[in-house]
Amino acid sequence: MLFPLKGAFLAFVAARLANADLTVYTDGALASGWENWSWNTVLDFAATDLFEGTSSISATSDAWAALSLKLSQGDLSQYAGLRFDIAGAQPDIQLTIESTTDSAKSPTIPLSAISQSVTPTGFTSLVVDFNNLPGTGSQLGPGTWDRFSFQGGANGASYHLDNIVFVDSIIVEPKFLSAEPLINDVIAVTTQGAVDFNTISVKLNGQTVAVSSKTTYVPVDTPAKSITYLTLAKPFAPGPLVITAVALSFNYTLPAVQHGSVVQSVKTAINPQIYGVNWPPSASYIQHLGVTISRWGGNAVTPYNPFLDVTNAGNDWYFENRASENGNADAWIGWTKAAGSASMLTVPALDWVAKDATSYSYPKTIYPDQKAFDPYNPDAGNGQFSNGTALSPPTDPKRAYTAWNTTAAKQWLSSLKNKPTMVTIDNEIEIAHSTHQDMHPEPMSYDEELKRVIDFATVSKAALPNTLVGAPSTCSWWFYWTSAVGYTDNAAHYNIDFIPWFLAEMKKQSDKVGKRLLDYLDIHYYYQPDTSANDAAAKALRLRMTRSLWDTSYVDESWVGQDPQNHQWAPNTVQLIPRMKILINQNYPGTKLSIGEWSSTNDKDLTGGLVTADSLGIFGKYGLDAATYWATPDEMGPTGLAYWLYRGYGTFFGSSSAQVNLATPNPDTQSVYAGTEGGKLTLVIINKNPSTPISFYLANVPTGAYFIRHFGGGAGVAKWQTNITVKSDTYIVIPAYTAVFLKQK
Numbered sequence: 001m002l003f004p005l006k007g008a009f010l011a012f013v014a015a016r017l018a019n020a021d022l023t024v025y026t027d028g029a030l031a032s033g034w035e036n037w038s039w040n041t042v043l044d045f046a047a048t049d050l051f052e053g054t055s056s057i058s059a060t061s062d063a064w065a066a067l068s069l070k071l072s073q074g075d076l077s078q079y080a081g082l083r084f085d086i087a088g089a090q091p092d093i094q095l096t097i098e099s100t101t102d103s104a105k106s107p108t109i110p111l112s113a114i115s116q117s118v119t120p121t122g123f124t125s126l127v128v129d130f131n132n133l134p135g136t137g138s139q140l141g142p143g144t145w146d147r148f149s150f151q152g153g154a155n156g157a158s159y160h161l162d163n164i165v166f167v168d169s170i171i172v173e174p175k176f177l178s179a180e181p182l183i184n185d186v187i188a189v190t191t192q193g194a195v196d197f198n199t200i201s202v203k204l205n206g207q208t209v210a211v212s213s214k215t216t217y218v219p220v221d222t223p224a225k226s227i228t229y230l231t232l233a234k235p236f237a238p239g240p241l242v243i244t245a246v247a248l249s250f251n252y253t254l255p256a257v258q259h260g261s262v263v264q265s266v267k268t269a270i271n272p273q274i275y276g277v278n279w280p281p282s283a284s285y286i287q288h289l290g291v292t293i294s295r296w297g298g299n300a301v302t303p304y305n306p307f308l309d310v311t312n313a314g315n316d317w318y319f320e321n322r323a324s325e326n327g328n329a330d331a332w333i334g335w336t337k338a339a340g341s342a343s344m345l346t347v348p349a350l351d352w353v354a355k356d357a358t359s360y361s362y363p364k365t366i367y368p369d370q371k372a373f374d375p376y377n378p379d380a381g382n383g384q385f386s387n388g389t390a391l392s393p394p395t396d397p398k399r400a401y402t403a404w405n406t407t408a409a410k411q412w413l414s415s416l417k418n419k420p421t422m423v424t425i426d427n428e429i430e431i432a433h434s435t436h437q438d439m440h441p442e443p444m445s446y447d448e449e450l451k452r453v454i455d456f457a458t459v460s461k462a463a464l465p466n467t468l469v470g471a472p473s474t475c476s477w478w479f480y481w482t483s484a485v486g487y488t489d490n491a492a493h494y495n496i497d498f499i500p501w502f503l504a505e506m507k508k509q510s511d512k513v514g515k516r517l518l519d520y521l522d523i524h525y526y527y528q529p530d531t532s533a534n535d536a537a538a539k540a541l542r543l544r545m546t547r548s549l550w551d552t553s554y555v556d557e558s559w560v561g562q563d564p565q566n567h568q569w570a571p572n573t574v575q576l577i578p579r580m581k582i583l584i585n586q587n588y589p590g591t592k593l594s595i596g597e598w599s600s601t602n603d604k605d606l607t608g609g610l611v612t613a614d615s616l617g618i619f620g621k622y623g624l625d626a627a628t629y630w631a632t633p634d635e636m637g638p639t640g641l642a643y644w645l646y647r648g649y650g651t652f653f654g655s656s657s658a659q660v661n662l663a664t665p666n667p668d669t670q671s672v673y674a675g676t677e678g679g680k681l682t683l684v685i686i687n688k689n690p691s692t693p694i695s696f697y698l699a700n701v702p703t704g705a706y707f708i709r710h711f712g713g714g715a716g717v718a719k720w721q722t723n724i725t726v727k728s729d730t731y732i733v734i735p736a737y738t739a740v741f742l743k744q745k
C-alpha cells in the first residue's frame, strides 16, 4: 500500500520540478529559449574569473546600457519571482521586467533596494518577489512579461551573474514587521503572512493594557504587507510603552505633551494649484495622487516644435533632436484636463525649435575635437572642445532647428483645441547659453529676457485671452538676482536685482498697453543645502531646510547663507514666499506667485517624502498660488505619497489653512498644519525625528470620527489608512519619521 502512494508522490514532485522553475542561466550559455537583447554591454556568457558551477556571466555596461534577456516564446506571468546570484562592488544597476508585446514595464528596482551588501569577492543570492517588488512593495501583476534588464547608471556598471532562475513559488514567512503608537490609543501593526494577533501584548507604564478592537487594512497596490490597527482599552500617557509580539518587542518612551491649539475660525484660502507635478504619467496617477495642475516643462520644451511634435535635448543629451516623448501638447492638455487637472504649458520663446526628430547640432564629421560623444550615436558630440570649453565659432542653428517667432507661437496657441489654464514664457532661458548653446550661445541679458517675455506674453494673451501668463521661470536663487551677463548687467540697471526689476518693467509695459501681461511671477526653487550624502546628518538637514520657504530668521545652510551675492535685505535668509510677496507688492501688486519646479532633493528616501509633505503644508499656509514638482514622483514612492496624503483618491486637505499655535514650534523636527472646510478640521502632522515619537495637547481638536492616512516610520512607505475615533485632544501621538493626515468626518 505504501509503495504506490510513494510512487505517486514522487511523480507529482518530479512533475512540479519539471514545470516549476524556469532557468535562464546556469553555466556556459543562456538556457535554450532565451535571447541576448543587451546593448552597449560587453558580455561573456562563459566567464571563468569568478563563477559557481563551471562559469558565470560577466557584464560591463556603458552609461545607461544594460544586460537584457528575452524569452523567445511565451511569457513569465506564471512565476512568483526571480532568483539570481550576483557578484560585484555593489554595482549601480537597476532591474526592470518588461513586455515586448505591449511595452509595459515594471517599476525600476534598484539593486540597492534588494541588497546593499553585494561584494566583488563572492556571489550573493537574491530573490525578487513579484508580489512584493523591492523598493515599492508593489506587485508585478498580470501581463505578457517576456524580458528583463539589468541597466547600469550614469557611470555604467561591472558585475557577474550566475544561476538566474524564474521561480515557481516563494514562501513568505509570517512576521510582525512593526508596531507603533498612533493618536490617542491605537497601535498600528504591520505584518506579512498569516500572523497570530493573540500573541501580542501591550504594556503602558508597566501595566498590561487590553486590546478592545482591531481592524486590518491592505493597500490595493502593495498587498504583500498589511496593517492592523489595535485600539487599546486605555489611552496613551507619557512613559514606557512596550509592545511584544512572539519574540519581538517594540519599545517606546512616550514623551510629555507639547502644548498648542488649532483655531479653525482664523483661516486663509488655499490655492488648490499648489498640488501640481510636472509630467504626470497617466490619468490614474492624477486621480490617485490628487494632482491639481500638470506642467509641460523642462529643458526639452524650449525647442519643442508643436507643428511636428519634435524637440531637441539641448545639453541634457548631446543636442540631439527627437520625437516629443510626451506627444502633442494639445492632446496632452486634453487628457490631463479630462483626468481632473489644470495645465501649465510652456511657450517656446527663443528663435529656434527642432526641425525634425533626427538631426543634431555637433556632428563629429564636422567637429572632430569634442569632449564626449553619445554612446548610442557616436557622431553626435556634446558641443565642447576636449578641454571643456564651448565649441567656437558657434554651430549653424539650421543644422537641427527651424525658425520660431511670435507669429508661429500665436498661430500655434490660437489653434489649440484644449486651452491651458496657464502658460509660462519659456523655461529657464536665463541659462540658454548653456542648456541651448547651439542656438543661443550669447548670455541672456536683463533686456533681452524682458523683451522676449513681453513679446511672447503679448501674443499668448492675444491667442488665449482667458489664459494666465507666468514668467520668467528662473532656475535658481543666483539668477533671481542677476543675469548670465554678470554684475555689469545689474550695474546697467541701477543695481536693481533681476526679479524686482523684471516685475517693475512688466508693470510698466502692462500699464502702457492697458492690460495685465503677467499674472504669475513664476520661479523655480531648488533647496540649496547639499544633502547628497544622505546620511543621518544630511537627512536632518534636508528636513530642516524647508524653513527656507517661510522662516525670516533661518540662515540658509548652504552657500546662500554665507555668500548670497545680491542686493536683497537679510540676504543670507531665503524666506522665499514672504520675500517674493514683498517684491511683488513693491513692484507689481496683484501678481500671483508660482513655483514651476521644485524638488525634495531625494524622491526615493523617506525624508524626501516628509520634506514634500512639509513643503505642501507650507505652500498652503503661506499662500503660494501654484507649484509643480520636478519631475514626476513615483506614485508609490515617498514623494508621491506626500501628494496622496493631502489629496489622494478624492479625499482632500481643507480648502482653507487654519491657524495653529504651538508653544514649542520646533520646525527643525516637526510640523503641524491645519485645514478647514465646511467647519470640519483636517490636520497634517509631520514628525521629523528619526526614532522618537512626539505628542501634543492640541486644544480645539474636536473629538469623534476621523479618517486617517499615514506613511513612514516603522510602518514604512505605503498607502496606510483607516477610520479612527479621536477621543481626546490632550494626548495625540505621532510616530517617528511619519507624516499623518487626519480628517474629521
Ligand SMILES: *[C@@H]1O[C@H](CO)[C@@H](O)[C@H](O)[C@H]1NC(C)=O
Pocket: 036, 037, 038, 039, 040, 041, 043, 044, 045
Ligand atoms: C549580446 O548582445 C550585444 C548587443 O547586441 C552584443 O554587443 C554582445 O556581443 C552580445 N553578447 C553575446 C555574448 O552574445
Ligand SMILES: *[C@@H]1O[C@H](CO)[C@@H](O)[C@H](O)[C@H]1NC(C)=O
Pocket: 242, 249, 250, 251
Ligand atoms: C524592550 O523592553 C523589554 C521589557 O522591558 C525588554 O525585555 C527588551 O529588551 C526591550 N527591547 C528593546 C529593543 O529595548
Ligand SMILES: *[C@@H]1O[C@H](CO)[C@@H](O)[C@H](O)[C@H]1NC(C)=O
Pocket: 385, 386, 387, 388, 389
Ligand atoms: C580649448 O581648446 C580650443 C580648441 O583647441 C582653444 O581654441 C581654446 O583656446 C581652449 N580653451 C582653453 C581655456 O584652453
Ligand SMILES: *[C@@H]1O[C@H](CO)[C@@H](O)[C@H](O)[C@H]1NC(C)=O
Pocket: 403, 404, 405, 406, 407, 408
Ligand atoms: C516670423 O517668421 C515668419 C516666417 O519667416 C515671418 O513671415 C513673420 O513675419 C515673422 N514674424 C515676426 C513677428 O517676425
Ligand SMILES: *[C@@H]1O[C@H](CO)[C@@H](O)[C@H](O)[C@H]1NC(C)=O
Pocket: 217, 707, 721, 722, 723, 745
Ligand atoms: C472609512 O469610512 C468610510 C465611510 O465613512 C468608508 O467608506 C471607508 O472604506 C473607511 N476606510 C477604511 C480604510 O476603513
